[in-house]
Amino acid sequence: MGMTMIEKILARASGADRVQVGEIVFASPHRVLSHDNSAAILGIFEKMGGEKVWDPDRIFIALDHAVPPPDAKKATNHQMIRSFVAKQNIANFYDCGVGICHQVLPEYGHVVPGAVIFGSDSHTTTHGALGAAGIPIGRTEAASVWALGETWLKVPSTLKIELEGEMKEGVFPKDLILYIIGQITAEGATYKSVEFHGPVVRAMSIGGRMTLCNMGAEMGAKAAMVPVDESTKAWLDGIGAGEYEVLDPDPDADYEQVISIDCSSVSPQVARPHKVDNVVPVGDVGDVAIDVALLGTCTNGRFEDLEQAAAVLDGKKIAKGVRLLVYPASCKVLDEAYEKGIARVLLGAGAQIAVPACGPCLGAYGGVLAPGETCVSTANRNFKGRMGCKDETGIYLASPATVAASAIAGKIVANR
Amino acid sequence: MELNGRMWILDDDDINTDVIYPGKYTYELFSPEEMAKHAMEDFDPTFAEKVREGDIIIAGRNFGCGSSREQAVSCMKYAGVSAIIAPSFARLYYRNSINQALYVIECAEASRYAREGKKELQHKEARIDLKKGLIAFGGREFDFTPMSGKALEIFEAGGLAPYTKKRLESVKG
Numbered sequence: 212m213g214m215t216m217i218e219k220i221l222a223r224a225s226g227a228d229r230v231q232v233g234e235i236v237f238a239s240p241h242r243v244l245s246h247d248n249s250a251a252i253l254g255i256f257e258k259m260g261g262e263k264v265w266d267p268d269r270i271f272i273a274l275d276h277a278v279p280p281p282d283a284k285k286a287t288n289h290q291m292i293r294s295f296v297a298k299q300n301i302a303n304f305y306d307c308g309v310g311i312c313h314q315v316l317p318e319y320g321h322v323v324p325g326a327v328i329f330g331s332d333s334h335t336t337t338h339g340a341l342g343a344a345g346i347p348i349g350r351t352e353a354a355s356v357w358a359l360g361e362t363w364l365k366v367p368s369t370l371k372i373e374l375e376g377e378m379k380e381g382v383f384p385k386d387l388i389l390y391i392i393g394q395i396t397a398e399g400a401t402y403k404s405v406e407f408h409g410p411v412v413r414a415m416s417i418g419g420r421m422t423l424c425n426m427g428a429e430m431g432a433k434a435a436m437v438p439v440d441e442s443t444k445a446w447l448d449g450i451g452a453g454e455y456e457v458l459d460p461d462p463d464a465d466y467e468q469v470i471s472i473d474c475s476s477v478s479p480q481v482a483r484p485h486k487v488d489n490v491v492p493v494g495d496v497g498d499v500a501i502d503v504a505l506l507g508t509c510t511n512g513r514f515e516d517l518e519q520a521a522a523v524l525d526g527k528k529i530a531k532g533v534r535l536l537v538y539p540a541s542c543k544v545l546d547e548a549y550e551k552g553i554a555r556v557l558l559g560a561g562a563q564i565a566v567p568a569c570g571p572c573l574g575a576y577g578g579v580l581a582p583g584e585t586c587v588s589t590a591n592r593n594f595k596g597r598m599g600c601k602d603e604t605g606i607y608l609a610s611p612a613t614v615a616a617s618a619i620a621g622k623i624v625a626n627r
Numbered sequence: 628m629e630l631n632g633r634m635w636i637l638d639d640d641d642i643n644t645d646v647i648y649p650g651k652y653t654y655e656l657f658s659p660e661e662m663a664k665h666a667m668e669d670f671d672p673t674f675a676e677k678v679r680e681g682d683i684i685i686a687g688r689n690f691g692c693g694s695s696r697e698q699a700v701s702c703m704k705y706a707g708v709s710a711i712i713a714p715s716f717a718r719l720y721y722r723n724s725i726n727q728a729l730y731v732i733e734c735a736e737a738s739r740y741a742r743e744g745k746k747e748l749q750h751k752e753a754r755i756d757l758k759k760g761l762i763a764f765g766g767r768e769f770d771f772t773p774m775s776g777k778a779l780e781i782f783e784a785g786g787l788a789p790y791t792k793k794r795l796e797s798v799k800g
Binding site for chain 2: 333575595
């Protein structure tokens with residue numbers, strides 16, 4: 212019997228020829244990712260009796276969750292992290308403004324096919340877009356990996372999702388993944404690894420694949436991956452990634468479940484409050500007036516997302532009373548948006564462009580909601596209170612095009 | 628080892644980390660006492676003042692879905708919760724619980740029975756035998772698979788931090 216991607220990757224990372232589903236292995240990561248929570252992690256590391264980190268070249272830290280820091284406490288956290296980074300000679304540190312960890316990690320060549328990436332952030336699944344295993348872990352685990360260079364994992368079974376047909380014009384990867392989550396539910400892939408196959412994912416950009424894998428976290432997945440193809444290799448060449456060995460799934464790999472999705476029938480989708488699997492076509496959402504439209508985050512803050520929104524907003528103005536917040540995923544994204552005139556289109560329509568960071572997605576700062584407000588967002592979660600206030604607020608998740616069209620209309624609508 | 632405590636029966640499936648421990652607190656370095664005060668804040672704002680040492684949560688499917696934030700586990704532990712029973716847990720919540728030495732139990736039958744009889748059973752006593760894998764309340768017993776292997780080793784060490792500390796010390800030996 213052949214092996215799935217996660218089985219091959221975990222076998223290599225644990226120094227075994229093969230692994231079995233359900234087996235416990237100790238895997239050593241190519242990178243361990245953290246962000247502002249590094250302040251907490253370094254405290255745990257020191258409490259554990261850690262002195263020197265196991266490998267300063269394999270630790271990756273990007274400050275993104277409270278950037279620029281909105282208060283002295285969060286600024287102090289950043290200060291603690293900077294001094295730890297200096298003391299430990301951590302090579303891969305990206306300070307405030309470089310971008311969101313899940314964008315910066317691949318942009319700077321830290322993700323290669325076949326790698327194990329542990330991340331102290333639930334959206335670490337994003338890195339499966341490049342054929343790696345991005346596996347989310349907790350803070351204490353991150354501290355333990357800093358100290359020991361490994362952690363234990365149960366080898367998961369794999370859910371194979373075949374994306375058949377062709378996406379209709381005006382339908383984006385975000386619509387597709389919301390549709391899938393609506394079908395298989397928020398726990399449809401719990402404890403499992405997900406592999407996306409089929410002509411639709413083959414034709415999809417790396418950014419689109421990142422959106423799919425990012426949202427894998429919202430179906431409970433341990434990892435979500437796309438097998439490597441020519442697009443992956445071209446993207447990696449483009450950023451000058453080093454050597455890597457591709458670990459493809461075997462044709463006779465043992466999948467726990469195979470689901471086939473006919474993408475030709477998928478229309479623009481929206482996830483209604485307060486669950487990510489509460490999904491309907493945008494046309495069925497009814498009359499929902501909005502106060503905030505959020506474009507960006509690790510799910511949809513890449514150049515192509517800004518470009519798709521700009522195509523809708525070009526020459527138009529957002530509705531009176533609506534705030535359109537743009538959080539590019541990285542400084543490189545923002546730079547390209549300036550270079551190619553996209554930033555001007557967004558500003559011309561009435562958008563506010565922020566420093567590349569997580570922003571109000573997690574409700575800590577930078578555009579949180581007031582009681583009674585409604586937001587349409589390209590982010591990944593619509594839990595009650597997620598954007599900083601739980602009192603009669605509602606978050607609707609959608610694609611950049613839907614968010615842009617809704618900002619113009621002042622209510623949730625699909626782009627026509 | 629045996630746990631005894633009052634039950635908090637929560638009807639909902641998919642109780643997420645944002646309602647257990649709101650995002651606005653995740654980048655504050657709070658003391659355990661402060662964390663405990665915010666436990667379940669956006670789910671039930673009265674929970675933190677009413678919960679008592681040893682209490683047991685019984686909830687619906689996919690408990691703890693959402694963020695990797697470990698405080699969604701620590702706040703429960705610091706608030707006095709001794710165990711959480713659900714038909715299923717989000718993967719990260721399950722791992723974080725083991726790493727924080729909070730006992731989590733997958734048992735669909737106990738969850739269903741408790742939720743169906745919520746009116747009579749709410750805040751009544753339950754007993755959990757961790758060795759035998761037995762939950763008892765309302766005159767009924769339910770089996771579960773006790774924690775074993777690496778997970779049990781970490782749990783018995785008091786969590787991953789003390790476990791790693793021991794391993795580091797043995798290396799330095």
